[in-house]
Amino acid sequence: MRTYPLWKTLLLLLAVVFGVLYAAPNLYGDDPAVQVSRQNGEPLSADFGDRIAALLKADGAEVLESSLEDGQWIVRLPDEERQLDVADALKQGLGRDYVVALNLASKTPAWMEAIGAQPMALGLDLRGGVHFLLEVATDDIFKAAMTRYLEDLPRFLRDQDIRYSGRNIQGDSVVLQFKNDDLRDQAEAVLGGEFPELQFSSGGDATAPTLIARVTEDESKRLVDFAVKQNLTTLRNRVNQLGVAEPIVQRQGRDRIVVELPGVQDTTRVKDLLGATATLEYRAVDTQGDANAAAASGNVPYGDELFYERNGQPVLLKREVIATGAQIVDATSTIDQQSGSPAVLVTLNGRAADRMFDFTQKNVGKPMAVLYKETQITTSYNAKGEPMRERRDVQEVISVATINGIFGKRFQTTGLDSKEAQDLALQLRAGALAAPIVIVEERTIGPSLGRDNINKGFMAALIGFLLVVAYMAVYYRVFGIFAGIALMTNLVLVVAAMSLIQATLTLPGIAGIVLTLGMAVDANVLIYERVREELFAGRSPREAISAGYDRAFLTIADSQITTLIAAVVLFALGTGPVQGFAVTLSIGILTSMFTAIIGSRSLVELTYGRKQRLTDLPV
Numbered sequence: 335m336r337t338y339p340l341w342k343t344l345l346l347l348l349a350v351v352f353g354v355l356y357a358a359p360n361l362y363g364d365d366p367a368v369q370v371s372r373q374n375g376e377p378l379s380a381d382f383g384d385r386i387a388a389l390l391k392a393d394g395a396e397v398l399e400s401s402l403e404d405g406q407w408i409v410r411l412p413d414e415e416r417q418l419d420v421a422d423a424l425k426q427g428l429g430r431d432y433v434v435a436l437n438l439a440s441k442t443p444a445w446m447e448a449i450g451a452q453p454m455a456l457g458l459d460l461r462g463g464v465h466f467l468l469e470v471a472t473d474d475i476f477k478a479a480m481t482r483y484l485e486d487l488p489r490f491l492r493d494q495d496i497r498y499s500g501r502n503i504q505g506d507s508v509v510l511q512f513k514n515d516d517l518r519d520q521a522e523a524v525l526g527g528e529f530p531e532l533q534f535s536s537g538g539d540a541t542a543p544t545l546i547a548r549v550t551e552d553e554s555k556r557l558v559d560f561a562v563k564q565n566l567t568t569l570r571n572r573v574n575q576l577g578v579a580e581p582i583v584q585r586q587g588r589d590r591i592v593v594e595l596p597g598v599q600d601t602t603r604v605k606d607l608l609g610a611t612a613t614l615e616y617r618a619v620d621t622q623g624d625a626n627a628a629a630a631s632g633n634v635p636y637g638d639e640l641f642y643e644r645n646g647q648p649v650l651l652k653r654e655v656i657a658t659g660a661q662i663v664d665a666t667s668t669i670d671q672q673s674g675s676p677a678v679l680v681t682l683n684g685r686a687a688d689r690m691f692d693f694t695q696k697n698v699g700k701p702m703a704v705l706y707k708e709t710q711i712t713t714s715y716n717a718k719g720e721p722m723r724e725r726r727d728v729q730e731v732i733s734v735a736t737i738n739g740i741f742g743k744r745f746q747t748t749g750l751d752s753k754e755a756q757d758l759a760l761q762l763r764a765g766a767l768a769a770p771i772v773i774v775e776e777r778t779i780g781p782s783l784g785r786d787n788i789n790k791g792f793m794a795a796l797i798g799f800l801l802v803v804a805y806m807a808v809y810y811r812v813f814g815i816f817a818g819i820a821l822m823t824n825l826v827l828v829v830a831a832m833s834l835i836q837a838t839l840t841l842p843g844i845a846g847i848v849l850t851l852g853m854a855v856d857a858n859v860l861i862y863e864r865v866r867e868e869l870f871a872g873r874s875p876r877e878a879i880s881a882g883y884d885r886a887f888l889t890i891a892d893s894q895i896t897t898l899i900a901a902v903v904l905f906a907l908g909t910g911p912v913q914g915f916a917v918t919l920s921i922g923i924l925t926s927m928f929t930a931i932i933g934s935r936s937l938v939e940l941t942y943g944r945k946q947r948l949t950d951l952p953v
Contacts, residue, residue: 338939346936349928350823356830359446359453364438365398366414368421370407371433377405386424393423408439433574454833457840457914459779460788463596464604467775468569470589474769475561476506479549483508483532487547490528496521508547511538518543531556558589564768566591572608591771605773613659613708614680614747616690619701619734620650641705643731651703651731656693661686667759670748676755677748691742698740704733704747791844798848799825802855810862812952816937817858820929824854827925828918837921840914850922853897857930861886862953875951879942883935890930898923 370386372378386400386407397420398410409424411417417436425434438461440453458465480503487508488501498521500511512518522534522545531553538544549557566585573581573595582594593608623635629648634640638650664681682690694702708728733748799821806814828847832839865882873881898920905916942948 338936338943342932343936343940346933349827353823353826353830355446355449356451356834357826359440359442359451359833360829362441362443362453364440364453365410366417367411367437367439368409368417368424369435369437369439370409370424370428371405371435372431378402378407382407385428389424389427390420392427393420395420395423403439408437410439450834452833452836454829455836455838456788457838457843457911458594458596459841459911460791460839461596462779462785463594465775465777465779466593466605466608466773467586468591468593468608468771469774470558470562470565470591471770471772472558472561472589475557476549476554478769479557480506480508483529483547487525487529490525491521494524496524504546506548509537510545510547512543512545515540515543518545521545561768562589562591565771568767569593569608590774605776608771614662615658615705615707616656617651617654617703617705618656618693618697619703620652621701623650625650641703641729641731643734649703649731649734651705656702657682657686657690665759667752667755668746670746673748675748676750676752677746678750678755678759679744679746681744682742687743690745691740694737694740694742698737701734701736703731704735706730706732787841791841795825795844795848795851798851802851806855806858810858810953812941813858813862813865813934813938816934816941817855817862819937820858820933821851821854823933824922824925824929825851827929828922831921831925832918837917838914839918840911842911842915843918846915846918847922850919850926853894853923854926854930857886857890857894857926858934860889861930861934865951865953869951869953875942875948878951879938883931887931890927894923894927 370378380402383400383402386409390397390400390409395409395416396412398412400407400409402408409420411420421434421436424432428434440447442451442453446452484501484503487510488498491498491510496517497513498510498517499513502509510518510521512521518536522536525532525545525547526534529547531550532547533550535546535548536543537546562585566583569591570583573583573593581596582592584592586592595604620635620638623638625640625648628634628638628640628650629642635650637653639653641649641651643649661683662680663683666679668677668679669675670677706728732750735748802821803814803818806817808814810817825847828850831837832843837843861882864886865878868878868881869875901916901920901923905913905920908916942951
């Protein structure tokens with residue numbers, strides 16, 4: 335028999351050592367912990383531990399360890415039941431300048447982490463938490479754009495001294511009316527140069543010519559893309575305000591966003607905060623108009639809009655907005671010192687502050703109203719299981735107060751209950767959504783279910799492994815044991831590779847690992863059957879081993895590479911759990927080829943390669 339190359343055996347030993355070293359951190363598990371970081375992202379200092387220790391002592395909390403890790407303070411706890419209590423105590427003690435989040439702290443030894451050995455990241459289905467698939471309401475994007483153009487186009491025509499006789503919105507278009515065709519043609523010529531994102535067309539008849547403006551297809555895509563990106567930023571800010579560790583907020587397709595919050599179980603609270611589009615507008619009250627008469631007749635004075643207070647009292651407000659929620663740079667829920675009622679302390683940006691200062695300076699003694707605006711979209715399902723979405727626009731005056739003095743940058747807004755004040759302050763700090771979002775999918779995974787998934791997945795892999803090894807040992811005898819050892823090596827290498835690249839393990843990922851075990855055995859079966867055929871053909875045992883491994887290689891490579899191509903396609907086109915399955919399958923295919931061709935061959939050569947007289951093979 336020819337000498338088996340020594341470097342292949344050394345390569346196998348090196349791979350085994352590497353695999354054991356980088357797979358080992360997964361055996362240590364995690365401690366339930368509370369993570370503390372600064373709101374602005376700056377790292378904490380070592381002396382911050384004294385403040386943490388004082389708060390923990392005052393709360394009487396039992397902790398395993400409290401330490402500074404990567405600029406964040408990690409408090410390890412003996413069990414999960416104490417997590418919420420300790421987190422609440424730290425939140426109250428530290429205030430809003432710090433983010434306190436529930437987390438899991440790895441128990442991996444420091445020397446392993448120093449060489450980059452870390453446990454695999456667990457997906458939402460294994461760790462527990464909530465998953466939302468959100469869809470941006472694109473109709474509202476185009477509606478807002480048309481409303482904007484309804485103001486911009488006439489204003490530009492007035493600047494160009496081109497008269498129009500009417501304007502309105504019809505569907506997805508802005509329609510301008512003119513007295514004759516000449517004025518319409520002049521308007522089309524100047525508007526086409528100023529608004530290249532719009533497509534203009536003529537309409538109407540000779541007595542009432544019109545000019546119809548629609549956004550181009552490229553502009554439509556840009557508007558949707560901008561709104562989705564703006565919503566992504568806003569949702570990330572809101573998730574950060576929630577204090578969730580390792581959240582996922584990412585775009586999916588043209589107009590959808592995936593939000594996954596590990597460790598969060600209160601879906602109602604999360605939905606309220608993620609989907610809320612609440613904002614404020616500060617407007618002047620029309621004291622000359624009769625609000626009750628306008629409400630009764632429906633005739634609203636020019637330049638006014640009719641709204642209602644929460645007690646049902648009608649109020650006429652000027653259309654002109656003094657400041658909006660988009661101009662608010664900070665907002666804090668507080669208590670009004672005079673009335674003792676909940677309030678939101680608002681800070682405006684420079685431009686809005688100047689405008690507020692000018693307005694209050696000219697209107698001392700006059701009323702100013704705070705208009706609360708919110709879009710609520712609820713989803714229900716009919717008898718066929720089809721989603722039915724209902725939209726509700728809430729617009730109500732929450733406060734009408736007399737301006738007693740001049741103010742600009744900072745002031746209070748009252749008229750809210752305690753929860754509304756807290757939620758509104760959070761939403762204003764995080765920014766407004768560019769367009770409403772609709773929750774099209776919602777899933778909640780409990781921590782106990784996550785642990786149950788891990789246990790069941792581990793048992794499935796273990797039972798599958800033992801059954802395969804038992805079958806191979808019975809059918810192929812000693813060579814079957816070699817296949818079992820190769821199979822174990824393959825499993826260790828898969829776990830090590832996923833830990834090294836920090837791939838997220840999900841439940842479909844575990845299915846991919848179990849499938850990989852079966853495929854790894856297929857490679858050994860191909861080899862062993864080829865060895866048997868060579869023995870039946872009259873070749874010597876040593877020749878049969880060489881021929882079996884060498885000639886089966888191409889067959890194994892063909893089958894595994896085609897599966898690998900399918901896995902790559904799955905990863906490229908799939909999302910979430912499908913990608914997790916594709917990752918484990920791809921890694922498993924590569925490692926199974928290595929362990930089947932080099933791993934089991936090395937075991938065979940080490941066992942039978944040096945025997946001088948070899949008359950039979952236990953295969």
